[in-house]
Amino acid sequence: MQDWTEKYRPQSLQEIVGNGPAVRQIYEWARSWRRGSPPLIFYGKPGVGKTSAAHALARDMAWEIVELNASDQRTKAIIERVAGTSSTTTSLSGAERKLIILDEADNLHGTADRGGARAIMEIIKNARQPIVLIANDIYGLAKEIKALGEPVLFRAIQARSMVPRLREICRDEGLACSPEALTSIAESAGGDMRSAVNMLYAAAIGREDVGEADVHTNQKDLRATIFDLIAAIFSGKPDADLIRLSRAVEDTPDTIVQWIEGNLHVLRDPERTARAYAAVSRADEWVGLTYRRQYYALWKYAGAMMTIGVKEAAGGSGIHERIMPPARWKRMGGARKQKAVRTSVMQKLSRKLDLPQHTIREEYLTLITLLVEERPLECVREIGLDADELNFFLHDKERVKTVMKALKDLQKAPKKKEEKPVEIEEVPRAEEPPVREERQTPRSQATLFDSF
Ligand SMILES: Nc1ncnc2c1ncn2[C@@H]1O[C@H](COP(=O)(O)OP(=O)(O)OP(=O)(O)O)[C@@H](O)[C@H]1O
Numbered sequence: 402m403q404d405w406t407e408k409y410r411p412q413s414l415q416e417i418v419g420n421g422p423a424v425r426q427i428y429e430w431a432r433s434w435r436r437g438s439p440p441l442i443f444y445g446k447p448g449v450g451k452t453s454a455a456h457a458l459a460r461d462m463a464w465e466i467v468e469l470n471a472s473d474q475r476t477k478a479i480i481e482r483v484a485g486t487s488s489t490t491t492s493l494s495g496a497e498r499k500l501i502i503l504d505e506a507d508n509l510h511g512t513a514d515r516g517g518a519r520a521i522m523e524i525i526k527n528a529r530q531p532i533v534l535i536a537n538d539i540y541g542l543a544k545e546i547k548a549l550g551e552p553v554l555f556r557a558i559q560a561r562s563m564v565p566r567l568r569e570i571c572r573d574e575g576l577a578c579s580p581e582a583l584t585s586i587a588e589s590a591g592g593d594m595r596s597a598v599n600m601l602y603a604a605a606i607g608r609e610d611v612g613e614a615d616v617h618t619n620q621k622d623l624r625a626t627i628f629d630l631i632a633a634i635f636s637g638k639p640d641a642d643l644i645r646l647s648r649a650v651e652d653t654p655d656t657i658v659q660w661i662e663g664n665l666h667v668l669r670d671p672e673r674t675a676r677a678y679a680a681v682s683r684a685d686e687w688v689g690l691t692y693r694r695q696y697y698a699l700w701k702y703a704g705a706m707m708t709i710g711v712k713e714a715a716g717g718s719g720i721h722e723r724i725m726p727p728a729r730w731k732r733m734g735g736a737r738k739q740k741a742v743r744t745s746v747m748q749k750l751s752r753k754l755d756l757p758q759h760t761i762r763e764e765y766l767t768l769i770t771l772l773v774e775e776r777p778l779e780c781v782r783e784i785g786l787d788a789d790e791l792n793f794f795l796h797d798k799e800r801v802k803t804v805m806k807a808l809k810d811l812q813k814a815p816k817k818k819e820e821k822p823v824e825i826e827e828v829p830r831a832e833e834p835p836v837r838e839e840r841q842t843p844r845s846q847a848t849l850f851d852s853f
Pocket residue numbers: 405406407409410411416417418419420445446447448449450451452453454537558566594595596598752
């Protein structure tokens with residue numbers, strides 16, 4: 402069954418739900434575009450229609466699309482070919498222009514990307530084709546790039562705007578859905594339309610009508626932040642709530658444990674403090690074990706230990722100071738980078754698989770790690786991982802180096818024909834026998850992640 406977010410992706414800018422001002426701005430820009438016009442920078446939370454709007458724009462204007470990942474090292478060469486000197490106003494298919502969509506423009510933090518921002522700036526300055534940059538976080542965008550573009554804010558979508566769209570989907574699917582169920586989904590989506598469509602899809606599986614009871618919204622979950630979790634731990638909320646919250650926050654247990662530890666100073670009683678530290682350190686051991694074994698199911702023990710353990714130690718006195726990020730992060734640039742890497746890996750996977758990050762984290766991460774270990778090169782290409790992100794899975798810098806080198810060689814190798822898929826020789830782990838023959842066959846049609 403085709404996933405509904407793709408099936409119901411807006412085809413025209415008119416079909417974009419909400420964000421009227423953004424849509425008008427985009428139309429205006431496209432209509433009056435001429436060489437030298439600034440690129441647009443679409444920014445806003447995930448799942449609010451940035452990518453869809455870029456595609457819909459191209460369709461509405463009958464422009465071809467060239468979609469590239471800004472953090473991908475290959476991007477520069479490709480854009481230069483498409484957008485730079487070689488491009489003329491009329492392309493082969495007769496379409497007047499090509500819209501260059503540069504996704505993940507805020508994600509240029511890998512080692513290989515250091516020159517990336519500069520390269521993108523060059524491209525923007527010299528491009529002869531309209532460009533749209535897409536970013537979740539405008540602050541993550543290099544200053545110089547920001548200065549060259551015209552920002553377009555995509556706001557979170559209001560629940561009342563989502564409901565009619567969800568109703569349309571139900572109608573097309575021949576699904577009877579109660580107004581309460583639709584409202585409940587829309588309200589719990591936290592402004593994320595993708596998440597709303599996914600929730601509807603999940604509620605509809607195996608049913609012909611959907612009532613409120615069938616909707617498993619994660620209203621609180623979607624809005625839970627690390628601050629909610631810390632406050633809940635110190636105020637002594639029930640265990641089940643703590644576990645639920647710890648799963649709902651975007652951060653992984655290794656980050657959460659640092660947050661908890663960073664706030665233990667609010668405890669005044671030395672005995673309680675000592676017990677809380679003991680729980681945190683035990684939890685930390687489980688986190689370590691999780692990474693060493695690459696067995697993410699263990700995370701739940703770490704999660705329970707750090708939340709329930711610290712709650713018991715704190716004794717429900719509440720937190721009466723500002724909840725602060727771990728002070729040690731300020732001292733440790735490395736941890737920040739780690740977190741940035743993890744965040745970007747999750748974003749990429751979420752986009753690739755069109756699944757919410759928490760689903761990936763809870764259900765697929767072990768599987769994906771195994772896949773990456775087995776076929777690193779293919780995964781790097783498919784997910785668009787950089788060296789740091791690959792190391793998130795492999796924890797083996799030497800192997801990462803080999804894979805990235807193999808990737809570079811592959812890119813350098815002249816392609817015989819545009820359409821012919823590039824042969825991928827996987828890089829086996831040094832200490833293991835080479836991967837089996839059949840796994841080395843390139844998959845030209847089906848890709849590694851199609852089975853998700
Ligand atoms: N404004 C919208 N109107 C209609 N459908 C939407 C809208 N926003 C998101 N969707 C639905 O969610 C899916 C994903 O949206 P899209 O990829 O455009 O989001 P995005 O803002 O680019 O998110 P990300 O930053 O994660 O890439 C779409 O295929 C569509 O089904």
